[in-house]
Amino acid sequence: MKAIIIEDEEIIAQVLQNKIRNADPSIEIIKILPSLKTAKKWFIQNEEPDILFMxxxxxxxxxxxxxxxxxxxCPIVFTTAYDEFAIRAFKVNGVDYLLKPVNDEELQKAIDKCRAIVQQQKPVVADITELMHALSHPQLTLKKYKERFVASIRNQWMPIPxxxxxxxxxxxxxxIYLFNGERYLLDSGSLDDIEDVLDPxxxxxxxxxxxINIDAVRTVKPVENSKLLIRLKAPYHKLEIDMSRERAPVFKKWMGR
Known part of the structure; x- marks a missing residue:
């Protein structure tokens, strides 16, 4: 099968290409397109691929x-660092999505699904139309994020915005650590559960x-061992948080939103 990757971050594109090759060596990445403009030009001049990673x-x-x-x-696998496009509901019939950084197991599932669609020769236009309709009516798909958490303090519950x-x-x-320096024990929930209900x-x-909250970030610095070092604003200016450099392009784009 032939595949196209549309990705404007070169490092992320190369990592995805390597992951696809490891997951399925039979897939040939025929082009990596770095922008919407180049993608439009390419599709005018060429036939569509078997799979599109976008x-x-x-x-x-x-x-x-x-x-x-x-x-x-062709089946399309969207890649994104954000949930705001509400595409979880479209993980059917030729529309799939992967959150960055791409998980190997999820990528394998997406590739297997796309292969089955290609082999069955089932067009996916109807699903794309539904997706576009939902995106043009964001009020129908807008995810409501958590507005407050319940903290425990001296055998009492306290709401924290x-x-x-x-x-x-x-x-x-x-x-949870507040901007004013206070710390509270969360009443329940793992970090995975918490992440799922926060605005990305x-x-x-x-x-x-x-x-971390974007408003708490002071600086980000590359350090040895392919790491990034995140420093926070006062009163947490002495705290340093490590992050893998693989996440750097996604994190930089997130900071600049």
């Missing part, structure tokens, strides 16, 4: 615009231990 948010626009210009029938939280951390238990425009999962 980042949603590109430097020069949203890749869904391709679907408005071309009636693509999300806007006051600088970061979440897993120590022996889960804690505001909060980022830096590693297995930390979820």
């Amino acid at each position: 980042d949603i948010q590109l430097s020069d626009g949203v890749s869904f615009e391709l679907l408005e210009h071309f009636q693509l029938k 999300v806007a006051e939280i600088a970061f979440f951390v897993k120590e022996e238990l889960q804690y 425009d505001r909060f980022y999962r830096a590693n297995r231990q930390y979820i």
